[in-house]
Amino acid sequence: MVLKRIVETELKETVRVKIRFSEVDSMGVVWHGNYVHLFEDAREAFGIKYGIPYLDVYQNGYYTPIVSISCEYKSPLKYGDEALVEIRYFDTPAAKIVFKYKIYNALTGVLAATGETVQVFLSVADNCLSIGNPAFFEKWKQKTVMPV
Amino acid sequence: MVLKRIVETELKETVRVKIRFSEVDSMGVVWHGNYVHLFEDAREAFGIKYGIPYLDVYQNGYYTPIVSISCEYKSPLKYGDEALVEIRYFDTPAAKIVFKYKIYNALTGVLAATGETVQVFLSVADNCLSIGNPAFFEKWKQKTVMPV
């Protein structure tokens, strides 16, 4: 079996997110499960920046559910902090969307976490997994993605 | 204007819910916004007990969105505690579903909170608010509800 290569690209976006009081746990730091929201905020901003927002994908007939996620926690974030979330698009010939994330403490620049998500294409019409890239996505890639 | 009366009934249910670590904030107590989940768990159990679960309501063509909610906090709940949530159905001639809640610390019996929710009927088909009670609900009331 030949593994499909994942290649870093120049496509990236950065968002600044204030930590909410409700996101902090009894240890006084952001509860680990809440970093998922930071990834989501970054994906959202990426989609808008590069002309491929969630609602457009949906209009094109696809959901893009997450099929895998991972997060490595390096340094805690606290209430009052701001997170700087960097999202970068990684290209793959597979019908997948791969993002890698770096979350920094916006004030100190300290790395707080890294992570990755993989999404697939699911047809809204019949709920079927797309084996190849949908046409609209292939078009977007040809126009937008430039491997490093 | 004649206000539609809200009348207490005998219909009630009680659920026991363990407090999750992630529900506790940096003050070491359940974050106030998380009590909404306890209300939801109680409504769910009530629906099952009295033969009117959410999915049946949906099958009958209706959503029942919350139009108002209130909660009074009396005594904090902590991680490791269990909440005992009592839900009671209040009858009204209006096309509304009124529940009142009492949340206790299951171990100590201390009252932790009280609350109320009001729901209306929204047609799934056309997203329209139901002015009168839907037939399925009227039938349920005639069969089930016995004012105190």
Add this chain to the structure above:
Amino acid sequence: MVLKRIVETELKETVRVKIRFSEVDSMGVVWHGNYVHLFEDAREAFGIKYGIPYLDVYQNGYYTPIVSISCEYKSPLKYGDEALVEIRYFDTPAAKIVFKYKIYNALTGVLAATGETVQVFLSVADNCLSIGNPAFFEKWKQKTVMPV
């Protein structure tokens, strides 16, 4: 018993909050329990604007837990919407902090919800409820609050 009067003031703040995908439920609208986050975001911004942020209150030796909350839902918010949350401070001689909220759809201007929260002062040192206003808060009121 003489009820302590609650008086509207000029003190208000407005925040714009993007609706997150994860905040929307299977009816396609923001889940009612998530409005609590919008109130929290507005309180946060209010505290910063008027020099009384949460962390300063804590430094002064007090928690300000919510003792009651209510929300009336008028019109749904959807994914892709932005909420405009207006928070207004209401003055009371009681040792309480009362805020009222109006949430609008930022694009259409349609009122989405109204709400209210009441907070009390709890000493961090001994976990005791403050009967009168703490000195730092009384000072803040004299400097800042101007009844309409």
Add this chain to the structure above:
Amino acid sequence: MVLKRIVETELKETVRVKIRFSEVDSMGVVWHGNYVHLFEDAREAFGIKYGIPYLDVYQNGYYTPIVSISCEYKSPLKYGDEALVEIRYFDTPAAKIVFKYKIYNALTGVLAATGETVQVFLSVADNCLSIGNPAFFEKWKQKTVMPV
């Protein structure tokens, strides 16, 4: 460098968790970020079963923050479903707690997700990372853990 081996053990627990309405997103399935709660519920039950609950760990002077998490989504869970979460303890000589998870649809037996968490020991007193296993944990391991 010699990598510290991770070895499967016989120690496992299973919990059954009802899917909450609020956990389901606009695609009609459990939002991917909510699986973290299922892992947490399983860890909680594991701790109780094997005499090493979170609050005891804390009493022994340690927090056990998550330093890495991953989840692979296989098949969606819906509102009305129940999740069967299997948690299994993996032994390692490193000062870490490794759990692997399998989440099933309790009704159909279909695998919904797999995952892993790694926790470390942080001293409550000085917030320092424990390089070796704390004494209480070493004792627990000697008494409880039996490699397959």
